[in-house]
Amino acid sequence: MRRAIVVGSGAGGCMAARELARAGMDVTVLEAGGEFKPLTLVLNMLEPVRQAGLFFDERMIQALFPAMRINKAEVGLVHVRGVGLGGTTTLATGNAVRYDRYLKELGICLSEEFEELASEVPQTTEHRAMWSDLTNKLFEAFERLGLDPQVTPKFMADPSRCVACGKCVLGCRFGAKWTADELIRNVDGVTVRTGCEVLSVVMEGGEARGVVVGHGPLREEVPADLVVLSAGGLGTPQILDASGIPTRPTLFVDPVLCIAAPWEEAHLDAQLPMPFVSQQEDYILSPYFDWLSFYFNKGWRMPSDGIMSIMIKMADTSAGTFDGHHLSKPLADADWDTMVHAIDQVYAVFEQMGVPAKKTFYGTLNAGHPGGCFPLGADESEALHSDLLPANLYVADASLFPRSMGNPPMLTIMALAKRVARLASA
Numbered sequence: 521m522r523r524a525i526v527v528g529s530g531a532g533g534c535m536a537a538r539e540l541a542r543a544g545m546d547v548t549v550l551e552a553g554g555e556f557k558p559l560t561l562v563l564n565m566l567e568p569v570r571q572a573g574l575f576f577d578e579r580m581i582q583a584l585f586p587a588m589r590i591n592k593a594e595v596g597l598v599h600v601r602g603v604g605l606g607g608t609t610t611l612a613t614g615n616a617v618r619y620d621r622y623l624k625e626l627g628i629c630l631s632e633e634f635e636e637l638a639s640e641v642p643q644t645t646e647h648r649a650m651w652s653d654l655t656n657k658l659f660e661a662f663e664r665l666g667l668d669p670q671v672t673p674k675f676m677a678d679p680s681r682c683v684a685c686g687k688c689v690l691g692c693r694f695g696a697k698w699t700a701d702e703l704i705r706n707v708d709g710v711t712v713r714t715g716c717e718v719l720s721v722v723m724e725g726g727e728a729r730g731v732v733v734g735h736g737p738l739r740e741e742v743p744a745d746l747v748v749l750s751a752g753g754l755g756t757p758q759i760l761d762a763s764g765i766p767t768r769p770t771l772f773v774d775p776v777l778c779i780a781a782p783w784e785e786a787h788l789d790a791q792l793p794m795p796f797v798s799q800q801e802d803y804i805l806s807p808y809f810d811w812l813s814f815y816f817n818k819g820w821r822m823p824s825d826g827i828m829s830i831m832i833k834m835a836d837t838s839a840g841t842f843d844g845h846h847l848s849k850p851l852a853d854a855d856w857d858t859m860v861h862a863i864d865q866v867y868a869v870f871e872q873m874g875v876p877a878k879k880t881f882y883g884t885l886n887a888g889h890p891g892g893c894f895p896l897g898a899d900e901s902e903a904l905h906s907d908l909l910p911a912n913l914y915v916a917d918a919s920l921f922p923r924s925m926g927n928p929p930m931l932t933i934m935a936l937a938k939r940v941a942r943l944a945s946a
């Protein structure tokens with residue numbers, strides 16, 4: 521039986537592993553992190569520390585919540601990702617959005633994969649009954665402004681377990697949210713090894729022979745006939761570079777900025793996050809309680825139930841690198857122009873709600889959709905494989921995206937990973 525290694529257990533890795541096992545391969549998933557535990561389990565311990573102003577650097581969260589990794593870039597941008605079984609999907613708000621416009625422009629049509637995903641991964645738009653008064657009012661304000669709000673499809677393993685606690689990004693402790701590791705739990709042909717950080721791919725005679733795993737100072741070589749890298753938009757380029765395969769300084773991250781205002785009894789902190797989305801050219805707008813700002817941004821030092829907040833998530837230009845320690849993510853003039861335009865639209869929404877712009881305050885600039893450092897070109901639209909790689913080494917994550925989407929990428933990453941796995945196992 522042919523042996524495959526999949527590196528990383530996020531959206532791309534779990535989908536690739538499942539497809540390779542279906543194709544009859546013996547698959548080992550190597551995941552750097554451990555089993556995921558939600559932060560919500562210790563949440564009540566955090567409030568006194570927050571009120572005392574002792575949370576002053578976002579990186580501190582890692583001590584309490586090892587699954588959340590923070591890197592900081594220029595302009596104070598805080599990058600968040602998940603390290604552990606399920607990858608960053610464990611921190612996701614569960615938005616299930618198909619956004620393959622830029623892949624289509626390259627000639628890549630994933631309609632078949634999206635159709636399969638519709639029945640393989642539970643998604644629902646049946647959550648309006650859970651919305652609060654404020655959410656409904658915001659929806660109407662968006663409508664009045666012609667912003668065409670649409671109910672967000674959500675990945676939900678079991679909607680009946682969702683209590684709309686509003687803490688999806690801290691991990692779901694109710695078993696309501698769907699995360700990617702469900703794709704590989706109890707699947708014949710898939711073995712998962714956690715605590716295995718892959719350092720590089722072993723190359724021999726122009727082929728990948730396996731990978732090198734680091735256990736502290738010790739090294740282990742894990743052999744394979746096929747290697748698929750799905751270590752995410754920051755992890756995969758690191759492994760490629762360490763294996764002598766050059767990546768590009770074209771990192772995108774989809775910057776996020778929340779704009780908030782005091783609102784008595786808002787309770788947005790205990791609402792389904794991002795219940796609806798307004799899709800604009802190069803950005804989206806959606807109601808979102810920003811826990812990162814709530815804990816670490818001095819401007820947010822008020823009770824969580826008294827904050828109304830709207831998220832801007834935008835596509836950024838392809839420029840940036842990550843070397844494992846330093847994240848460089850400069851924002852271009854065009855990015856700031858997009859942000860300013862989006863901010864004006866959020867002010868218009870607040871005005872509709874009767875809140876003047878001078879009463880609003882900003883959240884912390886953050887991001888969590890890295891990709892683009894090993895982008896596909898039009899000449900790779902059939903094979904989804906670069907000539908820079910040996911024939912038996914593939915990439916299956918957002919590193920392949922040709923540009924930033926400014927949209928939730930999980931669904932599109934899974935569709936792409938599905939196709940990559942099929943091609944790789946053919």
Ligand SMILES: Cc1cc2nc3c(=O)[nH]c(=O)nc-3n(C[C@H](O)[C@H](O)[C@H](O)COP(=O)(O)OP(=O)(O)OC[C@H]3O[C@@H](n4cnc5c(N)ncnc54)[C@H](O)[C@@H]3O)c2cc1C
Nearest residue numbers: 528530531532552607608613614615718752755888928930
């Ligand atoms: C707060 C937050 C909310 C989000 N909400 C949504 C949402 O609602 N909808 C949506 O579509 N997207 C959302 N996203 C983005 C989405 O979660 C990610 O884009 C997606 O999970 C990326 O999939 P991936 O497989 O490329 O990488 P990841 O899911 O990040 O998985 C990569 C995995 O590889 C592992 N890894 C890394 N390096 C190594 C190594 N060297 N060796 C072994 N393993 C390694 C990591 O530990 C990780 O488990 C959100 C992101 C954040 C931060």
